[in-house]
Amino acid sequence: MSPILDIHDLRVSLRRGAHLVRDVSLSVDAGEVHGLVGESGAGKTMIAKAVLGILPDAIRISGGSALFRSDDLLQLPPKRLRSLLGREIALIPQDPLTGLNPARRISAQMTDMLRHHLGQSRGEARANALRLLQEVQIRDPEQVLDRYPHELSGGMRQRVLIAIAFSAEPSLIVADEPTTALDVTVQKQILRLIRQMQERHGTAVLFVTHDLGVVAKVCHRVTVLHTGQVVEQGDIADIMSARATPFTRALMDATPRYDQPADALHPVPEHIHQELRATARRFDEANP
């Protein structure tokens, strides 16, 4: 199968020089959930933002390509990029609190996308928004449409954001830590929902998270990052087996599990960090 998103040697740096993402390559196949895992600061969100063209001003892309079908997202003129984004590529934001505009009703925010990208009329868009809310299992969708974001719970808001992401039937969705800001109990439901929706619509998902437990539940393939470099890449079954690299295994040991007591948790050993930092330093010396 040909990949729908093919990131090749992506390099992201601060404008002042330091590298944040060091020549990362990864590909997401159509209909696949690809996990992008790493500790905070590993560069996973930077990769997602680079692909979507929403990097902060102080950060720039200093190399590589990100092919979406045959278009390089990093080179596209803004107008072409805008027509792809939303329609072909959507985002599920990290924080359901700030991911919705507090001053606008849910209906307005949901129909924006449908009217703007699919050219639907007000009535059509509202009907579709209603159907989408039902699909993400929101009770009383009719009422929720007329609410403001602060009137909904965190889980409900995340469901709305998922509905918005799927609304234009994109072929790729970037999910930026979509469960991090939620209760553990809600997390599970949301994960199941994303997986269900993704399978039903055949959407590829680039799933950014720091939680290997989450990855094991939803992803087909995984890319593990450390200091902006790929540490490991492959099928979830391989990664979860004993064949994984020391860092990935250490990361697994550091992931809390519901069926094990808390004292079974171990932080990632310092010597592994040091080795990986050393390779990052060598990269920086070779690529000033």
Next chain:
Amino acid sequence: MIGARLNWRIFVGGGALLMLALTAILAPLLAPVDPLEQDLFLELLPPWWQADADPTRALGADSLGRDVLSRLIHAARPALIVAVVAGVLTMLLGTALGLLAGYMGGMVDVVISRMVDIWTSFPPVLLAIMLVALIGTGLHSVIIAIVLIDWTRFCRVVRSETLAQTEMEYIDAAVIGGLKRGAILFREVLPNVLPLVIVLLTLEMSIAIIVEAILSFVGLSVSSDSPTWGGMIAEGRQVIHQAWWVMAFPMGLILIAVLALNLLGDGLKTALDPVLRR
């Protein structure tokens, strides 16, 4: 905005303002006598509850024998015109520049922010007097002076709120939703800044009333024979020992108008805030 919760501040403040506005609009009908009519026999006549008052001069007369009540009523006109016109124009200018500075960032932000810094380092009342002296007296100059001085109040607040809003993920979501920058600014950012702007507008209107009073006090507002609250205070000041009422009534009205605007602003603040509103 729809479904905003009303509270007593809105009713009291808004009600008082509505009465003032009606007074200003209907001034020729409400005023018992011509505000410019002089009658030296009635010089410094006391208000109705005091001995030797004249029933046709309910709030007494000033040093030229002009009816204080009629002058008060007519003086509501320049005050309200200045409050509304200067308030709205200041809001438009300041909000536009604040949105631009906060959203565009970079050089645009630097230039606008430094202008605000320079502006606010001048004492505002002196600047207003200077400006009016420069462009000539009259209501339009008072309005121009207020707009040119006070746009910074809106600009500052709107800029910082815009900055805070652009940090939010829903802006990223809108970018990814394919919206253009202009559309994001007007459809996503502006509704979040608007409640603040409306509250500031009521504050600005009260400031405009005070500035107009100050400028007419020093004789730089409308021509000196047509009545203004500030002008009446200036005239009353000279006869304060014989006739306190000439000065006290316009002061009281300014107080009421400013208080009403502040109450209204306070009430709107709680009513319009999408999070406080429950």
